[in-house]
Amino acid sequence: MGDLERLKHLLIADEREVLSRVERRVEALERVNVELASQLPSLVRAAPVEPMNRALANPVAAALGSAVQRNRTSIVDALFPVIGPIIRKAIAEALRGLMRDMNRVLESTFTPRGIRWRIEAWSSGLPYAHVVLKHTLRYQIDHVFLIERDSGLVLHRVSGPGLPELDADAIAGMLTAIGQFVRDSVSRDGDESLEAARVGEHLLWIVEGPRASLACFIQGVPPDELRSVLSDRLEQIHADMLGAEADPEDAMEAVARSADLDASLDPMSLVAASASMVEQESPARKRSARWPWLLVLLVLLAVLGWHYLRVHRWNGQVLQLRTQLEKHPGFQLSALESESWEKLTIRGLLDADAEPLAPLLDAAGLDGVKPELQIRGFVSTDDVVLAKRARRMLDAPHGVQVEVKDGVLRVLGDAEQEWATREQPRASLIAGVQRVDWQVRGHDPRTAARAAARAELQEISARLDKTRVIFLRDSEADAESAASLGAMASALSRAQVLAVESGIPITLHVFGYTDTPGTEQINLDLRVARAAWLRDKLRENGVDEKLLGGAVMDSGASGKDSVFRGAGVRIEIADGTP
Amino acid sequence: MSATASKVCLLGDFGVGKTSLVARYVRNTFSDNYLTTVGVKVDSKEVPLPDGAARKLVIWDIAGKSGLDALNMSYLRGASGLLLVADGTREATLRSAVDLLLQSRTLLPDAHAILLINKLDLVDRWEVAPATLVELRKSMPVIETSARQGDGVEQAFLEMATRLNA
Numbered sequence: 034m035g036d037l038e039r040l041k042h043l044l045i046a047d048e049r050e051v052l053s054r055v056e057r058r059v060e061a062l063e064r065v066n067v068e069l070a071s072q073l074p075s076l077v078r079a080a081p082v083e084p085m086n087r088a089l090a091n092p093v094a095a096a097l098g099s100a101v102q103r104n105r106t107s108i109v110d111a112l113f114p115v116i117g118p119i120i121r122k123a124i125a126e127a128l129r130g131l132m133r134d135m136n137r138v139l140e141s142t143f144t145p146r147g148i149r150w151r152i153e154a155w156s157s158g159l160p161y162a163h164v165v166l167k168h169t170l171r172y173q174i175d176h177v178f179l180i181e182r183d184s185g186l187v188l189h190r191v192s193g194p195g196l197p198e199l200d201a202d203a204i205a206g207m208l209t210a211i212g213q214f215v216r217d218s219v220s221r222d223g224d225e226s227l228e229a230a231r232v233g234e235h236l237l238w239i240v241e242g243p244r245a246s247l248a249c250f251i252q253g254v255p256p257d258e259l260r261s262v263l264s265d266r267l268e269q270i271h272a273d274m275l276g277a278e279a280d281p282e283d284a285m286e287a288v289a290r291s292a293d294l295d296a297s298l299d300p301m302s303l304v305a306a307s308a309s310m311v312e313q314e315s316p317a318r319k320r321s322a323r324w325p326w327l328l329v330l331l332v333l334l335a336v337l338g339w340h341y342l343r344v345h346r347w348n349g350q351v352l353q354l355r356t357q358l359e360k361h362p363g364f365q366l367s368a369l370e371s372e373s374w375e376k377l378t379i380r381g382l383l384d385a386d387a388e389p390l391a392p393l394l395d396a397a398g399l400d401g402v403k404p405e406l407q408i409r410g411f412v413s414t415d416d417v418v419l420a421k422r423a424r425r426m427l428d429a430p431h432g433v434q435v436e437v438k439d440g441v442l443r444v445l446g447d448a449e450q451e452w453a454t455r456e457q458p459r460a461s462l463i464a465g466v467q468r469v470d471w472q473v474r475g476h477d478p479r480t481a482a483r484a485a486a487r488a489e490l491q492e493i494s495a496r497l498d499k500t501r502v503i504f505l506r507d508s509e510a511d512a513e514s515a516a517s518l519g520a521m522a523s524a525l526s527r528a529q530v531l532a533v534e535s536g537i538p539i540t541l542h543v544f545g546y547t548d549t550p551g552t553e554q555i556n557l558d559l560r561v562a563r564a565a566w567l568r569d570k571l572r573e574n575g576v577d578e579k580l581l582g583g584a585v586m587d588s589g590a591s592g593k594d595s596v597f598r599g600a601g602v603r604i605e606i607a608d609g610t611p
Numbered sequence: 612m613s614a615t616a617s618k619v620c621l622l623g624d625f626g627v628g629k630t631s632l633v634a635r636y637v638r639n640t641f642s643d644n645y646l647t648t649v650g651v652k653v654d655s656k657e658v659p660l661p662d663g664a665a666r667k668l669v670i671w672d673i674a675g676k677s678g679l680d681a682l683n684m685s686y687l688r689g690a691s692g693l694l695l696v697a698d699g700t701r702e703a704t705l706r707s708a709v710d711l712l713l714q715s716r717t718l719l720p721d722a723h724a725i726l727l728i729n730k731l732d733l734v735d736r737w738e739v740a741p742a743t744l745v746e747l748r749k750s751m752p753v754i755e756t757s758a759r760q761g762d763g764v765e766q767a768f769l770e771m772a773t774r775l776n777a
Contacts, residue, residue: 184618184689185653186669202616202669206653207645210671213685214649 122225130257172236172253174300178205179270180246181285185209188245188289191298208248212239242267244274244285247298258310259303266297347373347400354397363387363418365411377404384413386422414440414465423463427456433473440467450475486535487606493528494604497521501546504598507559508566514599515570521602522574528604529580538607541584543568546599561586567600614657614665617775618689622715623696624707625675628729631758632696633672636768650674651686658772666772668692677707679714687715692771693724699755700730702738712751723774724751727767731757 041049077085101108154161175196179189185206212227219225230237236251240263247267249259273288288294296302351371358366363384370378377399383390394404413419420437423444429435433446442460453475460469500521503511525541532539545560545567564586572581584602621629630643630652637656645652651674657667673686687693695712697705705728712724726747728739734755747753752770756763 181689184669184691185671186616186618186689200655202655202667203653206618206655206669206671207649207651210645210651210653210686211649214651214682217682217685 118225133257172251172255172304174249174251174255174303176201176248176250177298177300177303178208178248178250179289179294179298180205180209180248182209182241182244182246188285189294189298191295191300193300205248208237208239209246212246238263240264240267242271245270249303256307256310259307261310262303262306265306266303269297270294344373347371350398350400351377354394354399357393357397358390361387361390361393362415363413364390365413374400374402377402378407379404380407381409382411383408384415384418384422385410386418386425387413387415412464416440419463419465423460423466426463427460429456437466440465441470442466442468443470443472445470445472447474447476449478483535483537486531487537490528490531490537490539490604490606493524493531494606497524497602497604500524501597501599501601502563502567502570504563504600506598508562510566510599518570518574522571522576525571525576525580525602525604529577540605540607541580542587542603542605543571543584544587544601544603546597546601548598563598563600567602571602614667615776616655616667616669617691617772618671619668619692619694619771619775620671620673620687620690620715621694621696622673622679622708622711623675623727624677624698624701624704627675627696627698627701627704627708628756628758629672629675629694629696632694632727632729632756632764632767633670635758635761635764637670646672646674650682656768658768660769660773660776664776666776668768668772668775670694677710679711684714684718687718690719690722691775693719693722694727694767694771695724696727696729697739698730699728699737699739700733702743705739705743723771725767725771725774726751726753727763728753728755729758731755731762732760 150164151161153159154164157164174193176190176192176199178187178201180186181188185208187201187205190201215227216225226239226241228239228241234252236253236255238249238251238255238260240247240249240260245267247263249263251259270288273291274285348371351369355366355369358364358369358379358381364387365382366379367382368378368380370376370380379390390406390408397404416437416439419440419442420435423437423442424435427433427435427444429444429446430448430452433444433448436443436445442463444457444460453473457469457471457473460466460471500517501514502518503514505511528539531537543564545563545565547556547559547563551559568581568584568586572578621633623629630646633652633654637654643652652672653669654672655667655669657665659665671686671690673683676683679687693712693715695708697708708726712726715722728737728744730737744753744755752774754763754767754770756767758764
């Protein structure tokens with residue numbers, strides 16, 4: 034060793050020693066780091082489970098979150114094969130439940146039992162689904178097995194009271210074997226499993242978990258909520274396993290020995306939990322499902338009410354029309370075929386003398402439906418129609434009354450004898466007339482005319498008797514009396530016409546009157562003169578010369594009987610037949 | 612308190628007498644038809660142990676085959692014991708039993724295994740040489756049984772129960 038080396042040794046020996054130790058430590062650490070990567074898996078496996086789980090929980094969660102954020106695609110690709118079957122399984126289960134519900138509702142809706150349940154639902158206020166469940170889901174759980182999934186060994190078992198003893202281990206084993214057989218036979222990806230089996234009323238439900246399964250032996254038809262309850266219980270068991278022991282085998286056995294498991298898997302407890310779940314879901318269904326039913330019901334009732342009113346109104350109109358048609362004289366109703374608001378067909382027989390049906394049909398309304406008439410003719414014996422037929426056929430003149438009552442034709446009144454003679458034999462030939470009561474007084478129309486003329490002539494005569502022309506002096510007529518000459522002339526002209534038309538002879542007498550003073554001769558001359566004056570005046574006022582020419586100038590009125598000075602006329606009507 | 616249950620699988624070639632051994636030992640719960648349909652039949656037997664304890668054996672009688680397919684492998688899952696059965700009159704079945712043991716070890720490395728040489732009642736027609744059995748006994752328990760006469764049957768299951776309870 035040279036001096037320099039000795040000097041270095043003296044000066045930095047300690048530092049070189051420290052440096053050497055540090056280098057060796059660094060080399061050792063680097064070697065450990067290199068070897069750590071290969072030793073890490075075995076170290077992790079060798080580490081105590083629970084501290085390792087606690088230590089890794091947060092970093093693993095944070096790393097997973099970071100990986101999801103930064104490399105989402107890879108995570109999705111990795112999870113896709115797992116998520117896909119889970120989603121498919123969930124959808125398939127939901128669809129199966131939906132189909133079961135639909136089948137159950139459809140099977141029970143249109144049967145007498147379904148109608149009875151619906152009435153019960155309305156009367157009790159419970160939703161229909163609740164009532165259906167109450168009646169259909171009668172079931173009991175016989176056995177509940179908690180089975181280790183791999184080995185098929187029974188971890189725990191609870192059976193209902195009074196059931197015969199069975200080899201639970203063998204049954205669980207066979208069940209596991211059959212489940213594996215089914216999975217191996219029908220499941221492509223191996224993730225699906227046997228979930229249920231049914232023989233008659235006996236049903237087996239299997240709910241599988243990662244490490245254990247629940248097998249439930251049931252009689253009857255359980256609600257779907259029972260499967261949810263079983264799933265909840267199985268999840269709780271798995272949660273207890275994770276928290277119980279570090280060793281999975283020990284954890285499973287510890288949970289299986291747990292006293293709480295008896296209560297958790299007790300059949301009555303499961304049934305009660307299932308019923309409670311049904312009860313909890315019912316109000317939501319009630320709230321969500323009842324108002325549409327009410328709305329539909331109201332609409333249905335409104336439509337039915339409207340339809341009922343329309344039918345009632347239509348039927349009322351048709352009934353009223355039928356009544357009127359049946360009462361209509363001369364119409365015999367054979368059939369009335371009604372199709373509401375569509376068609377109305379009237380079949381029957383109608384007499385030609387009956388009143389037409391059109392006004393009756395127009396007044397019936399019928400909401401615009403025009404009735405179809407299928408009418409044939411016939412001869413009616415109704416009194417009204419018979420009377421109308423008799424009037425038409427007899428052509429009864431004014432003054433003759435035609436009546437029919439109970440088929441008896443009664444003809445009464447006054448008529449020309451010629452008509453009466455002609456029509457009386459025909460009356461009994463009118464169709465429908467059973468008997469004729471003929472009370473017609475026949476007369477000659479010329480006789481009546483003469484009688485009327487005679488009566489009028491007599492009236493004119495009476496009027497003329499009261500009409501006088503007063504003279505102030507010998508031949509000077511009173512002006513007022515002279516004014517009545519016109520009326521006198523008119524009456525005489527009318528009398529002449531009546532006499533000519535009726536053939537009754539009349540004679541006109543013209544009188545002159547004087548009072549008593551004066552000699553007889555003077556008075557006679559004066560009366561003659563006054564009568565002549567009146568005749569002349571009448572001629573001037575238009576009286577026919579034929580009448581005046583034949584007039585009797587009567588001056589024989591006695592002075593003793595005369596009380597006034599004047600002149601007048603009188604008509605003499607010849608006697609004889611009227 | 613009920614005895615702890617353990618899953619024990621019977622493996623062996625066709626016709627070696629597995630089902631007869633089980634029928635001799637346990638009360639049959641299920642029909643043998645399961646062997647030809649599902650490929651397995653399960654029974655159970657509670658074995659009283661000399662120390663007063665008891666062990667329940669859940670015995671999976673797996674249909675006879677010289678090899679294990681995927682389904683049979685799934686039947687082995689969770690087993691704690693293997694009863695390998697060979698027919699003493701057919702040496703080939705002994706080779707099959709050993710092959711089955713080797714296959715099952717991939718799934719059940721820690722399971723207890725016992726070799727049963729059946730048909731002891733026909734020992735004069737055995738093909739399996741005694742020397743072979745001596746060699747086998749060095750690696751696993753070997754018990755000679757007769758399902759027909761019942762020889763060694765209870766001993767075999769008791770041995771298994773004892774080993775599982777140890």
